[in-house]
Amino acid sequence: MRNIRIGMIGCGVVGQGIMRLLKENAASIEGRLGGKIEVKRIVARSKRDRGPFVPPDLVSYDAGPLLSDPDIDIVVEVMGGVQPAYEHLKRALEAGKSVVTANKALLAARGHELIELSESRGADLYFEAAVAGGVPVIRVLREAFASDRITAVRGIINGTSNYILSRMTESGLDFASALKEAQEKGYAEADPTLDVGGGDAAHKLSILAMLAYGAKLELAQISTDGIDQVSATDIAFARRFGYVIKPLAVARALADGSLDLRVHPALVSQKNVLASVNGALNAVYIEGAAVGPCLLSGLGAGAMPTAVSVVSDIVDVGRNLLSEAGGRVPQRAFRADSVKVAKVQPMSEHSCRFYLRFAVLDRSGVLGKLASSLGKHNVSIEQMVQEGHHQTQEPVSVVMLTHPAREGDVRAALSEIASLDIVAEPARALRIEPT
Ligand SMILES: NC(=O)c1ccc[n+]([C@@H]2O[C@H](COP(=O)([O-])OP(=O)(O)OC[C@H]3O[C@@H](n4cnc5c(N)ncnc54)[C@H](OP(=O)(O)O)[C@@H]3O)[C@@H](O)[C@H]2O)c1
Structure with missing residues (x-):
């Protein structure tokens, strides 16, 4: 079996964790992969100490030579940000290299584009660390x-x-x-x-x-x-x-x-x-x-948990390379022709129970006014508490839990309530997630 050769762009918290894990678990990783993982080049931004697991002679400050190195199989991107990470990964994929990244900001902005590029080249783009760090979701x-x-x-x-x-x-x-x-x-x-x-x-x-x-x-x-x-x-x-x-x-x-x-x-x-x-x-x-x-x-974060996800991705991609099965698993879970532009429900249509907190003046008739505005907009109250110092002029808190209501209706009722002369502060509204 041959070695899997990687080039890593970024060597901060996660990058240094990757280097430590590759060193400490080298034998068991080789046993699982069937080859060694060899770090050929590392690119960072500035000269500084990167701890005991990063050989200084591997580090340089220009991604160009790494991206054009024909001996690098996988580009590991742990620098973060959308640019220049996007340009680097596009270049890597165009050259037929596979990619492992932890970069959720980049995936949210340009993920589909990069995955489609990887699919067109038969390369892999893995990103386990991009959501929930060490949790393999x-x-x-x-x-x-x-x-x-x-x-x-x-x-x-x-x-x-x-x-x-x-x-x-x-x-x-x-x-x-x-x-x-x-x-x-x-x-x-x-x-x-x-x-x-x-x-x-x-x-x-x-x-x-x-x-x-x-x-x-x-x-x-x-x-x-x-x-x-x-x-x-x-x-x-x-x-x-x-x-x-x-x-x-x-x-x-x-x-x-x-x-x-x-x-x-x-x-x-x-x-x-x-x-x-x-x-x-x-x-x-x-x-x-x-x-x-x-x-x-x-x-969900930290050098070593995140490194576990990144290195497991390198092992997976390495297995694909060793068995010449790049692109076997669709990276979006669905094949390209089944990925669809999403139709998303407008929040005004979302329906759930709400927690509402009002700061109101302690006057008679206040509860009636709140209940009337809510009722007018089809928001019905399930539970309520009122708390405050009745002897002072300070506003009192009225907290309500509603029955399920359309968010648009709740917002309309709150906007009407905001204009009432009994309201001392803007109302707080939080959604209650059903269990
Ligand atoms: N930290 C976590 O726990 C965690 C968890 C999950 C996912 N992530 C993701 O992992 C990625 C890296 O996070 P991190 O915490 O390791 O960040 P970090 O500690 O800030 O490290 C970033 C690294 O990238 C290098 N870099 C930044 N811009 C560069 C550029 N233009 N050219 C070359 N190198 C550049 C930096 O170089 P210098 O060292 O020279 O400054 C540094 O080595 C991010 O996408 C982040 O969202 C992080």
């Missing part, structure tokens, strides 16, 4: 469930958001303090926008929807709300009703053939399996029509 959707019809995928796929909401839940921290703590512990970037704003989870959800439904979609089709609007008050009220607030990404197949796609914080019953996925852990809960529920959970 891509393989499960692509291969283990190739015989089933996926009815829903619900995931906690952003560890930063899950860490922040978990800390707010456990310790009553407000959002800003929990974010600061996450940054100090290395769970959040200095600029956390992509994580706490839901953008990163939307990138990953577009990949999950592609695998579960053969869906081709634009990121703008995914309704995306971040966790930054969740307050400690909402978490405390949710608990009183038997719920926790979790950062969810949901893809569901609807009866009319369209998809329900959304990323947002949601109330989840304390009895739901996702309610106990805490800290920086990720989880994906898949429901198949025939198989029923399947929960995958584990570390």
